[in-house]
Amino acid sequence: MAGAEELKVLGTRQSMFTVRVLCALDLKGVDYELVQEDLVNKSSLLLSLNPVHKKVPVLVHGGKPIAESKIILEYIDETWKQRPLLPEDPLERAHARFWAAFIDDKLMEAARKAFMTTGEDQAKAIESTMEALELLEQELGGKKYFGGDEEIGYVDMVAGWIAYWLQFVEEVGGFKAMDAAKYPCLDAWIQNFVHIPSVAQNLPSPDDLRDIFCAMRMAMATQTK
Numbered sequence: 297m298a299g300a301e302e303l304k305v306l307g308t309r310q311s312m313f314t315v316r317v318l319c320a321l322d323l324k325g326v327d328y329e330l331v332q333e334d335l336v337n338k339s340s341l342l343l344s345l346n347p348v349h350k351k352v353p354v355l356v357h358g359g360k361p362i363a364e365s366k367i368i369l370e371y372i373d374e375t376w377k378q379r380p381l382l383p384e385d386p387l388e389r390a391h392a393r394f395w396a397a398f399i400d401d402k403l404m405e406a407a408r409k410a411f412m413t414t415g416e417d418q419a420k421a422i423e424s425t426m427e428a429l430e431l432l433e434q435e436l437g438g439k440k441y442f443g444g445d446e447e448i449g450y451v452d453m454v455a456g457w458i459a460y461w462l463q464f465v466e467e468v469g470g471f472k473a474m475d476a477a478k479y480p481c482l483d484a485w486i487q488n489f490v491h492i493p494s495v496a497q498n499l500p501s502p503d504d505l506r507d508i509f510c511a512m513r514m515a516m517a518t519q520t521k
């Protein structure tokens with residue numbers, strides 16, 4: 297049975313993409329081994345298992361690698377059926393995939409630009425980030441989670457970085473986009489999400505994240521000199 301084979305995750309808890317995968321496995325009660333990766337000095341195992349992107353996370357199931365966190369989440373959901381992440385209805389599934397893509401492609405890209413830039417470019421990127429947050433606020437509406445009031449699902453896991461990583465991106469990047477008063481539904485979602493045990497146990501320490509984002513800013517400053 298595919299689901300019973302050895303399961304490893306190559307990654308690090310500092311990576312928001314890795315933590316999505318760990319949360320999903322923990323939520324489903326699936327045993328796995330986290331193989332710690334040093335992203336400054338990537339292992340030959342990682343490079344051989346994800347030669348295209350050379351990034352974490354990689355899920356290795358029975359020796360077979362699967363890369364890209366959203367694809368891994370879908371693989372997990374299809375392999376271990378307990379505690380589904382995606383809805384059953386095709387239209388609702390499409391809707392969940394749409395918002396997950398929006399979160400990664402639009403919102404994350406805007407926040408990344410706000411972190412990487414200064415001055416006028418940063419102001420524009422903050423505006424784009426806030427526009428994307430507003431759309432997400434409307435999508436969440438009065439629901440407790442993106443998939444409804446009952447339990448977290450696929451979109452919540454993809455959005456997880458907004459609940460935790462974004463505050464350190466903002467702090468180190470010297471900007472503010474997430475505003476509890478402007479986005480009260482998102483703020484309530486954040487408070488609920490970070491306290492869910494399968495999420496809370498996988499979050500990295502604030503100091504680790506500050507260190508990483510500071511190192512990224514310093515590397516940027518050195519490159520632009």
Ligand SMILES: N[C@@H](CCC(=O)N[C@@H](CS)C(=O)NCC(=O)O)C(=O)O
Pocket residue numbers: 310311312313314335350351352353363364365366
């Ligand atoms: N689209 C990928 C993004 C993964 C990603 O960017 N991972 C980062 C860590 S957060 C990484 O491995 N970075 C190493 C590098 O870019 O060289 C996914 O969803 O899995």
